[in-house]
Amino acid sequence: MTKTRLDAATVVNAAAELLNREGPEALTLGRLATMLGVQTPSLYNHVDGLSGLRRELARLNAQRLAEELTEAAIGKSGVEALTALAQAFRAYIKTNPGLYLANVRASASQPPVDERLQAAEERIVRIVTAVIESFGLKGDDALHAARAWRSAVHGFASLEVSGGFGLALDCDESFRRLLEVMIHGLQAASSKAENT
């Protein structure tokens, strides 16, 4: 077991783990360096400071999520695909709460978005839209519906992991019902779109 040298991926993965385990306050270059058995300035050989690290984390988050969603959707369509996608989405956020929530920020500020981040985000949109289309919606109807579906699932899981649901009411049951509501509503939207 020889001590291998650090690389960017190792640094970013360790940062993601720290973020998930101890939350945003804990993500400090010092902590990260200790975790990796190295001095703080050495991290600058692999990431562009704290803000560069945050950019990498945003990319990692989008790529991991796209990965999970892709896998969940393979070989399914219609209601089955929509349900599988929703469950994968929620499971991802529960596994990566810190990483996921760290990337929900009031943005519209950094126009030069990372290329790989943008690619992964487009991939996510494409997967969701494709599944929605397998549901009978096309064009802008599908895009609006994809936004609705994503809002519901993202919103539920965000509130869940951030403790927004105070009450002692079963979250699994709530999620099941949310999906029922969305599927009913989308089916109605789908019928309506056909009569046009």
Added chain:
Amino acid sequence: MTKTRLDAATVVNAAAELLNREGPEALTLGRLATMLGVQTPSLYNHVDGLSGLRRELARLNAQRLAEELTEAAIGKSGVEALTALAQAFRAYIKTNPGLYLANVRASASQPPVDERLQAAEERIVRIVTAVIESFGLKGDDALHAARAWRSAVHGFASLEVSGGFGLALDCDESFRRLLEVMIHGLQAASSKAENT
């Protein structure tokens, strides 16, 4: 116009404004002190450091939101109330993006929650639940439906202000359709609950 002395409310309001205007990075005690024409340590007379300030901001956010929702729901019921509530919720987040998003964190960590924060959060849950009940749902059915509704609206507005909707597709129209989907789905859930 004599120079009035500072108080806690002024400090917290200024912090909220800074957060909304320039985002979480910009919220620093130094910036805040400059903004208020005072030296940094003076702020400690009014708030308990940066983490105390963040607690106050969480409370302010919940109270402002509860306020807006209450006002929007007055004198309405059923679909009309649900729609008004959703629009008020979205409008609130668009007006207070920094303040709102700063309080979506992976928590479940600080058990000694501020009393006024908790009161305001309960108030929000009560308003939403009451409106859902005016829709024909009772007991746990109403609570699950309230979670669903809140997930959808919170999710939509969060994604909207954080730039999560990349495409150049009208957000107002997407929101209108999201509400249609939710209302359809909740009506279906309501009919189903009646046959029990």
Added chain:
DNA sequence: TGACAAAACGAATATGATTAGCTAAAATGC
């Protein structure tokens, strides 16, 4: 007016991010 309490201040300290310059190890080219 005089005493008390609250607010503000300057100075000092601690932590964390960042930069610079140096060294040693690893990769590369011959």
Added chain:
DNA sequence: GCATTTTAGCTAATCATATTCGTTTTGTCA
């Protein structure tokens, strides 16, 4: 295999920010 070049890592120094302390100023009110 050896010389050159690149790269990772280090120490030391600097900067920004949060926080504490003791003191001074400023309002309040008896």
